[in-house]
Amino acid sequence: MKARVTVMLKTGVLDPQGEAVRHAxxxxxxxxxxxxxxxxxxxxxxxxxxxxxxxxxxxxxCEKLLANTVIESYRVEIL
Amino acid sequence: MKARVTVMLKTGVLDPQGEAVRHAxxxxxxxxxxxxxxxxxxxxxxxxxxxxxxxxxxxxxCEKLLANTVIESYRVEIL
Incomplete structure (x- = not known):
């Protein structure tokens, strides 16, 4: 069985990486x-x-390792 | 309009980050x-x-910046 986890910064949290990509x-x-x-x-x-x-x-x-739930949200898909 | 790009290492390319996560x-x-x-x-x-x-x-x-097409493949979704 395959699972896909998508981890994104929560809205409102500054995303310097994203800003750098946008600038580039x-x-x-x-x-x-x-x-x-x-x-x-x-x-x-x-x-x-x-x-x-x-x-x-x-x-x-996700709760234990894959996401930092203070600033990140995660979505789990079982494929 | 929103787009989502998913960039993954090509199959066969060693994924040390993935191995580290698996071990952890x-x-x-x-x-x-x-x-x-x-x-x-x-x-x-x-x-x-x-x-x-x-x-x-x-x-x-993706071709110019977001993916290193030598070792990575990308998928584009227009949301």
Whole structure:
């Protein structure tokens, strides 16, 4: 079973990486980019068979390791 | 208009970050994680109105800046 976790900074949290990308895109001539937010995507191969248990496990992984829940939000997809 | 770019290492390219996460998950007691791949997700706010042009522009951004196409593959979604 495969799971995909998307971790993004919470709205309102300054994203210096995103700002740097936006600035660089402007320098490269890509006008019209009004905002950039960058996050992580983590694809996990799980040898689980029960979808609900897999989702609960992945959420626990996010809470413990994959996301800094103070400033980041995460989304779990079981594929 | 919003676009989402997902950048992942190409299959076969060693992912040390993913290995580190897999190891850490094991240490935290999450057995059953057989593989981890980590990539980037970039959300762009575009003041474009034409979807096709926006998609073409974002692909050009990926080729020039957002992805290292030698070792990474990217996927563009216009939201």
């Amino acid at each position: 895109l402007g320098t490269l001539g890509f006008s019209g980019v009004t905002g950039v937010r960058q996050g992580k995507v983590i694809e996990l191969d799980l040898d689980a068979s029960d979808r609900a248990k897999a989702e609960a496990d992945v959420k626990a992984m | 998950l094991g240490t935290l007691g999450f057995s059953g994680v057989t593989g981890v791949r980590q990539g980037k997700v970039i959300e762009l706010d575009l003041d474009a109105s034409d979807r096709a042009k926006a998609e073409a522009d974002v692909k050009a951004m």
